[in-house]
Amino acid sequence: MGAPAPATGPPGTTATAPAAAPVLAEASLTTGGVARRLGVSPTTVRSWERRYGIGPARREEGHHRRWTPQDIAVLEAMCRLTARGVPPGEAARLALGAAAPVPSGAGAAPGDGAHEGPAEGSPDRIDTANAPAAGPVSPECRGLTRAAVRLDTAEVARLLRQVVDDMGAVAAWTEVMMPALRAAGRRWAGEGERYVEVEHLLSWHVSTALRRVADRPVPPRPGPPALLAGMPAELHTLPLEAVAAGLAERGLPYRMFGAAVPAEALLEAVRRTGPAAVMIWSQAKHTADRVLARRAAETAWGGRGSRARPVVLIAGPGWAGHQPGAGILRPRDLPGALDRIEQLLT
Structure with missing residues (x-):
């Protein structure tokens, strides 16, 4: 909400200040x-x-x-x-x-407003039901979604730091961040982009929290890295950032290339880094490219007699219905993907 416009009058007249009530x-x-x-x-x-x-x-x-x-x-x-x-x-x-007195009779009581269900149509009804199948929505997820709806950046940042420190990046992503992001996305879709600012704010802070883990100055284990990249037309990177944070927590080397990596640039990165594993992310079916996944799995490096190829992991809902070919895996979830990458790297 912008500041009130200054009062003006016709040329040659003096502008007068508005009355106190309109200002209020x-x-x-x-x-x-x-x-x-x-x-x-x-x-x-x-x-x-x-x-x-x-x-x-x-x-x-x-x-x-x-x-x-x-x-x-x-x-x-x-x-x-x-x-x-x-x-x-x-x-x-x-x-x-x-110093401010609370009215007499104020205190926790049955039907207290803090525990009442939010009114139908209120932003507080942002849906957090689509959590992992392990159980109900966690209090941390509920608190995060409510802070995001309020656009309370200080509280969103504090909650994300707390859950990452308490639970670790992988559990924080699976149990808190991902359900909250899904809830924001569903609310946006259901309200005609009314809550897009909530999703953007939450995504930025989730990315910040994950990168705080991924960029820790801890020397990784020696050996070939994992390569993480979005498909050429893919703009979503948060799941890859969760993978990077999980690899960093395990002390595993990785190279993050982010969103929308052109096909030839991806293949060149494979040749230059010699990764044991390549994870390529696709959020939607139109960004999934089976031909590029196969080309990445067939890209070799090294001299004669020591040629090597990576194992490609295709990840994300965009790959639904795709059958992995030779040298290609499709992990089911983040912990499973991290376990498989660790096996390949070690």
Whole structure:
């Protein structure tokens, strides 16, 4: 939301400042607007206001309640604290500040707003059900998706650092990052690109968290590397970055070439690096190229009597229905792919 435009008048007249009430209206939001901005339901916002006094500090008779930036900052703190598991009553006291009294009777109670289901149509209903088959959505995934919907970059970054440090990159990708990204993608598709900014923000922070692991200054084991590349028309790289992070955690050498690697450049990279394994990623069927996969598997290096070829791993949903040929494997999941690459490299 941009800053209010300066008041102007006809030539030769002096512009006058707008009245106080319009300024307040332009610089503030309604309860519904605040709920949409933070990714919680209006019902939850009203419940927090009723139970804990987290509401607009300034009200005007005959007008909708308006939330100023200072009011919204308190509500953002409440969202962060409850997402981290702090009981709502304590979260309210921390958000309001030790000097600010919480209304009498405020405290955790059955039907507390922090635990109410979000209203239908609220951004808080971003679907996190498509998690790996191992079980229900984890609290970390739920917290991450909610922070992303709020566009709370500090909380998204903190949560990603925490899950990577606590779980390792592979488990963090499988149990938290990937389900959250799928949820954002489904929400975007279902809302006509309304939540594309959520997916972009989350993707950038996931990439940052994975690269923090992949770029650790730990000397890898000696030996031929694994080569990671996207197909020539493939722009998605996050799954490859998860593979790179997993290889780095195991101390295995790799070369990451990223998205949209031209066919001849990929084959030249194979000849120059002499990899034991080549993983090529395809997110959609139109980017999967069986001919290029076969050419990569047939690319040899080394002198006479010591010629070698890589094993190619085709990965990603774009390869669905493709039958691997000679020298080509199709791993089922990230841990399986890492195990197979480690076998090939060692």
